[in-house]
Amino acid sequence: MSEPVTAMGGVAASGGIAGIREAERQGMVTLRGDLSAPAVGKAVKSVTGMAVPGAGTFAQKDGVALCWMSPDELLVLCDYGSAEGIVQAFDAASGKAHLLAVNVSDARASFQVSGEHARDVMAKLCPVDLAPGAFGTGMFRRTRLAQVAAAIWMPSDDSFQLICFRSQAQYVFDLLSIAAQPGSEVNHLCSTG
Amino acid sequence: MLILTCPVCGVTAEETEFHAGGEAHLKRYGPGSPDEQFEEYLFMRENPRGVHFERWRHVYGCGKWFHAARCTTTLEVFGTYPAQTLEPPAGLRKTISKKRPGWIWREFS
C-alpha cells in the first residue's frame, strides 16, 4: 500500500509576522455541472444536506464544506478518507443530472496563515481587497498568489486557509514565508496595527 | 491599471487577475468565404485612441470569458457584459455616449 502524504510533509514556518503551515491531508472533490440546474441542486442537497452556496461563498455542515468555484464548479472539502465515498454518492445521486464528480484530493496543496498580521501577508500576494470590512469569514475567493492560481478563505478573523496546485506547493510556501518575514508588517489592514 | 468587474462571478479586481482576449465582437469568416473577409477576420483589428471593446477572461477567478468596454487613453472601464452578447448592449452605449460624446467604434456609436 502506498501511504498518501501532503506535498510538503507538513512544513511550517514561524518567527515571522504570521504563522505559516501546511494543512493536513484534505479530501477534495471537484463537482462540475450547471449549478443553477434544479437537478444538480437536488443531487448536492441529497449528498451533503446543503444547498448550493452563492457566488463567492462557501457553506459547511458536519465536516463537509461546499465552495463556490464558478457557475459550473463546486469544490467539496471533506476528510481525506471520505472523498471517494462522496464521489460515489454523487455518482449515485446524479440521476439524469449532467454532473461530474472527481476525487482531486492529491492534486492540491493547502496552507494556513495565522496571526494578527495574516491579512498583511495575504494582501502582499493577492490582488484582493482584504480589508476587514471587505473580506471575511464565510467568503471564498479564487485569485492569484503572486504568479500562481489559488483559492483563499478565512476560517477565523485572523487566519487564512488557501489551496493551490500541488506542483506549486514549494513556490507557495516560499512566497508565504518571505511575505511573512520578521519586520515586514504593513499595519494597514490590522485593527491592532 | 484596469479595474474590471467579472459579470459572471461579480468579483471586482485589477487586471492581473484577468487575461486580455483581444478585440470583441469579431465575426468569424471561415473556409469558403471571400479572401477579403477571411483576411479581415484573421488580421484586421481596431486600434482606437479612446473607446474600445474587448474580450477578457477571469483567468485566476471563475475562469469565464466576458466582454469589457474601456477607454484606451484613460483606462476607464465603462462596463462589462456577458460573453454571450453579439454587440455592445444599448444601455452601455448610452453610458459611453454620456462620457465620450460622439464616440465611434466600428459600426457602433
Ligand SMILES: [Zn+2]
Ligand atoms: Zn469571474
